[in-house]
Amino acid sequence: MVKPIDSSIKDENLIKQRREELQKGAVSLFKQKGFHRATTREIAKAAGFSIGTLYEYIRKKEDVLFLVCDAIYDEVKARMESVINIQESTREALHEAVKSYFQLMDDMQDEVLVLYQELKALPKDAQEYVLGKEKEMLQLLERVIQDSYPSLTEKELSLISNNIFIQGQMWGFRRWILQKEFTLEEYTDLQFELLQTQLGKRAIQ
Amino acid sequence: MVKPIDSSIKDENLIKQRREELQKGAVSLFKQKGFHRATTREIAKAAGFSIGTLYEYIRKKEDVLFLVCDAIYDEVKARMESVINIQESTREALHEAVKSYFQLMDDMQDEVLVLYQELKALPKDAQEYVLGKEKEMLQLLERVIQDSYPSLTEKELSLISNNIFIQGQMWGFRRWILQKEFTLEEYTDLQFELLQTQLGKRAIQ
Amino acid sequence: MVKPIDSSIKDENLIKQRREELQKGAVSLFKQKGFHRATTREIAKAAGFSIGTLYEYIRKKEDVLFLVCDAIYDEVKARMESVINIQESTREALHEAVKSYFQLMDDMQDEVLVLYQELKALPKDAQEYVLGKEKEMLQLLERVIQDSYPSLTEKELSLISNNIFIQGQMWGFRRWILQKEFTLEEYTDLQFELLQTQLGKRAIQ
Amino acid sequence: MVKPIDSSIKDENLIKQRREELQKGAVSLFKQKGFHRATTREIAKAAGFSIGTLYEYIRKKEDVLFLVCDAIYDEVKARMESVINIQESTREALHEAVKSYFQLMDDMQDEVLVLYQELKALPKDAQEYVLGKEKEMLQLLERVIQDSYPSLTEKELSLISNNIFIQGQMWGFRRWILQKEFTLEEYTDLQFELLQTQLGKRAIQ
DNA sequence: TATGAATGAGTTTTCATTCAT
DNA sequence: GATGAATGAAAACTCATTCAT
Numbered sequence: 001m002v003k004p005i006d007s008s009i010k011d012e013n014l015i016k017q018r019r020e021e022l023q024k025g026a027v028s029l030f031k032q033k034g035f036h037r038a039t040t041r042e043i044a045k046a047a048g049f050s051i052g053t054l055y056e057y058i059r060k061k062e063d064v065l066f067l068v069c070d071a072i073y074d075e076v077k078a079r080m081e082s083v084i085n086i087q088e089s090t091r092e093a094l095h096e097a098v099k100s101y102f103q104l105m106d107d108m109q110d111e112v113l114v115l116y117q118e119l120k121a122l123p124k125d126a127q128e129y130v131l132g133k134e135k136e137m138l139q140l141l142e143r144v145i146q147d148s149y150p151s152l153t154e155k156e157l158s159l160i161s162n163n164i165f166i167q168g169q170m171w172g173f174r175r176w177i178l179q180k181e182f183t184l185e186e187y188t189d190l191q192f193e194l195l196q197t198q199l200g201k202r203a204i205q
Numbered sequence: 206m207v208k209p210i211d212s213s214i215k216d217e218n219l220i221k222q223r224r225e226e227l228q229k230g231a232v233s234l235f236k237q238k239g240f241h242r243a244t245t246r247e248i249a250k251a252a253g254f255s256i257g258t259l260y261e262y263i264r265k266k267e268d269v270l271f272l273v274c275d276a277i278y279d280e281v282k283a284r285m286e287s288v289i290n291i292q293e294s295t296r297e298a299l300h301e302a303v304k305s306y307f308q309l310m311d312d313m314q315d316e317v318l319v320l321y322q323e324l325k326a327l328p329k330d331a332q333e334y335v336l337g338k339e340k341e342m343l344q345l346l347e348r349v350i351q352d353s354y355p356s357l358t359e360k361e362l363s364l365i366s367n368n369i370f371i372q373g374q375m376w377g378f379r380r381w382i383l384q385k386e387f388t389l390e391e392y393t394d395l396q397f398e399l400l401q402t403q404l405g406k407r408a409i410q
Numbered sequence: 411m412v413k414p415i416d417s418s419i420k421d422e423n424l425i426k427q428r429r430e431e432l433q434k435g436a437v438s439l440f441k442q443k444g445f446h447r448a449t450t451r452e453i454a455k456a457a458g459f460s461i462g463t464l465y466e467y468i469r470k471k472e473d474v475l476f477l478v479c480d481a482i483y484d485e486v487k488a489r490m491e492s493v494i495n496i497q498e499s500t501r502e503a504l505h506e507a508v509k510s511y512f513q514l515m516d517d518m519q520d521e522v523l524v525l526y527q528e529l530k531a532l533p534k535d536a537q538e539y540v541l542g543k544e545k546e547m548l549q550l551l552e553r554v555i556q557d558s559y560p561s562l563t564e565k566e567l568s569l570i571s572n573n574i575f576i577q578g579q580m581w582g583f584r585r586w587i588l589q590k591e592f593t594l595e596e597y598t599d600l601q602f603e604l605l606q607t608q609l610g611k612r613a614i615q
Numbered sequence: 616m617v618k619p620i621d622s623s624i625k626d627e628n629l630i631k632q633r634r635e636e637l638q639k640g641a642v643s644l645f646k647q648k649g650f651h652r653a654t655t656r657e658i659a660k661a662a663g664f665s666i667g668t669l670y671e672y673i674r675k676k677e678d679v680l681f682l683v684c685d686a687i688y689d690e691v692k693a694r695m696e697s698v699i700n701i702q703e704s705t706r707e708a709l710h711e712a713v714k715s716y717f718q719l720m721d722d723m724q725d726e727v728l729v730l731y732q733e734l735k736a737l738p739k740d741a742q743e744y745v746l747g748k749e750k751e752m753l754q755l756l757e758r759v760i761q762d763s764y765p766s767l768t769e770k771e772l773s774l775i776s777n778n779i780f781i782q783g784q785m786w787g788f789r790r791w792i793l794q795k796e797f798t799l800e801e802y803t804d805l806q807f808e809l810l811q812t813q814l815g816k817r818a819i820q
Numbered sequence: 821t822a823t824g825a826a827t828g829a830g831t832t833t834t835c836a837t838t839c840a841t
Numbered sequence: 842g843a844t845g846a847a848t849g850a851a852a853a854c855t856c857a858t859t860c861a862t
Binding site for chain 2 (some may be wrong): 034036037116117120121131134135138155156158159160162163166167170174176177178181182186187190191194197198201202
């Protein structure tokens with residue numbers, strides 16, 4: 001299910017390029033002031049073009065938010081896929097996956113923050129579309145875990161994946177408390193240790 | 206440390222009462238449309254007074270947001286304190302505490318959602334003030350856990366408390382996925398089981 | 411021709427007293443912020459009573475301005491009359507009169523400033539009423555001059571009185587320039603010297 | 616020393632042109648109702664553009680007042696300079712200068728009135744900037760007088776210039792009394808006569 | 821395609837005035 | 842007579858969106 005945004009521009013490549021510029025500028029702007037406080041003029045400026053040009057590539061201000069959220073999810077997802085080795089499904093692979101995921105969440109803290117705070121400002125249908133991508137990411141995690149710990153029940157698997165998922169996001173989202181107490185490495189190691197305890201216990205049941 | 210909001214009304218009791226009305230109305234409004242999409246006129250109406258009266262009790266629209274966030278935290282905190290039995294510190298007490306906390310988060314889903322989405326719209330100092338209350342809640346959780354499992358390291362204690370804390374919030378915040386797969390009871394039980402595994406392992410170390 | 415302001419209070423003495431308080435407070439307020447920038451709440455506060463009470467003694471905000479302008483003129487006029495000795499009409503008396511008038515304008519700079527800046531904000535009829543008082547003051551000056559220099563034509567008399575009159579007001583109104591170059595004494599002496607030249611010349615014609 | 620007003624318009628020429636339109640409309644509006652009673656919508660309308668457009672060329676309502684005061688002073692000053700012949704410094708030139716200045720004050724009565732009433736509504740720094748222009752005008756007068764009557768002391772020169780200056784302004788400001796008794800010609804002639812008496816006396820000292 | 825000036829509906833905020841206590 | 846809470850009309854100002862160039 002795609003959710004394309006109308007544009008009066010014909011050249012598809014140009015659209016792609018401009019929207020990328022737009023998205024980059026908008027994220028850094030939304031980081032600072034959030035979607036609602038950012039004006040379309042500021043968005044255009046941050047993207048490097050005029051207000052008139054902005055409206056050649058979107059129809060409403062809300063479209064910018066959609067574009068941004070969509071792009072962030074795409075990037076997170078792409079990087080997760082590139083990093084998670086599904087072929088290899090040892091327990092070591094899980095460790096690597098979690099480490100890579102947490103590292104990714106550290107790299108993309110600001111983007112994730114924007115996502116958390118502004119997603120609800122999207123219209124319901126756009127929200128659902130974007131959250132679909134999150135589900136795919138969750139499934140990616142689930143698969144890695146299941147490969148290493150096949151004896152988990154479906155609910156255990158689902159819950160544990162969810163927990164890891166949000167623990168990664170929280171590293172950035174709750175940085176004001178977590179990053180004062182832990183380095184990324186400490187956080188990663190300790191969370192993984194706790195995870196292993198849970199999994200280990202369950203694996204031998 | 207208090208953060209009072211100026212009012213031109215002299216009767217302190219009236220201020221208290223009206224602000225409570227205001228806060229009640231505003232929460233239910235923000236649930237629907239969020240802070241930014243709600244107009245001051247709508248806020249006044251939702252609280253049951255005229256726009257003029259609204260501005261007798263606040264100075265800026267932002268003040269409403271502060272009032273709301275502050276009140277939510279206060280309520281959550283008060284209910285947590287009333288529910289967590291610090292006297293009794295058996296492991297059963299921890300179970301009760303976690304169950305009560307998750308129940309509370311279920312009851313106050315909408316409020317927590319509002320908090321998550323709008324907190325960043327507050328000025329920095331108000332944000333810090335409000336987040337201070339969150340820290341106190343975290344400490345409450347920490348204390349209960351520590352009483353039952355005194356051998357945990359400081360970092361383990363901190364991380365585990367954080368995990369429980371956000372797992373409670375996520376129950377409401379990520380309802381679109383969790384509440385489709387779990388009932389509150391299932392979610393609570395399974396999370397507590399996982400928690401016990403972690404704690405049990407560590408307790409006997 | 412009187413221009414009374416309605417009041418719901420019966421006790422005439424109380425009205426008089428309260429309006430005096432009001433007028434005092436208002437002048438000092440208008441000095442700072444001008445009539446338009448001063449709110450009725452501030453006016454009430456400056457006068458030492460509540461907004462409700464304020465409206466027992468006036469009907470509209472504009473009434474305050476009228477009261478103030480009226481009171482200032484009354485005071486200026488009363489002090490001029492007390493100071494100008496009409497009985498004695500030597501040329502020395504003129505010197506005394508001018509000196510006293512300039513001193514008076516120095517004492518009441520702020521009041522005169524308020525008058526200059528806000529009089530035009532009054533409705534036409536109130537303006538006319540108040541300006542009537544100014545004419546009486548001018549006539550006072552005219553009479554003193556005429557007594558000493560009876561050979562002046564009517565127009566000369568009128569113009570010279572006007573000039574003295576505004577030179578007095580300017581001392582306060584244009585203080586930003588005059589009071590940097592002159593002391594009050596210097597200003598008075600030099601203006602009077604110039605005046606004498608004019609009068610002397612004309613007296614012997 | 617300039618005091619520029621921010622605008623979101625890029626075309627400098629357009630800014631100049633629009634602000635001129637704005638200033639023209641605003642003066643005629645302020646003449647009628649004064650600055651405070653004029654709404655921004657009325658100002659926009661008087662200038663011939665929409666409220667949105669108005670705010671493309673100014674930041675605050677106050678900016679309009681500054682624009683207006685500044686423009687009036689500039690016009691008065693330009694016309695004074697064009698009319699006062701500094702080359703030629705006979706006593707006849709002084710007569711011409713005074714006549715021209717009084718004529719100018721007659722032409723611009725309304726503008727001068729606006730200036731008198733609204734200048735104090737400007738922020739202090741803008742006031743000082745504008746009053747700087749008034750000083751330059753005073754110096755212009757001083758120079759003309761000094762050229763014809765070089766033996767005057769500095770204080771005499773300063774005071775006499777000031778007197779002429781305000782006599783011109785008062786012609787418009789106190790029209791309710793002066794213009795009932797004098798024609799402009801009579802006023803000019805008589806004031807000049809009085810002036811000459813003073814100067815003549817002093818010149819031969 | 822790109823630009824940016826123009827627009828006006830909609831928003832926040834103020835404040836003179838009223839009126840129940 | 843005094844008080845001050847309540848009111849809402851009206852004000853300043855913003856900003857998404859359009860459209861002529």
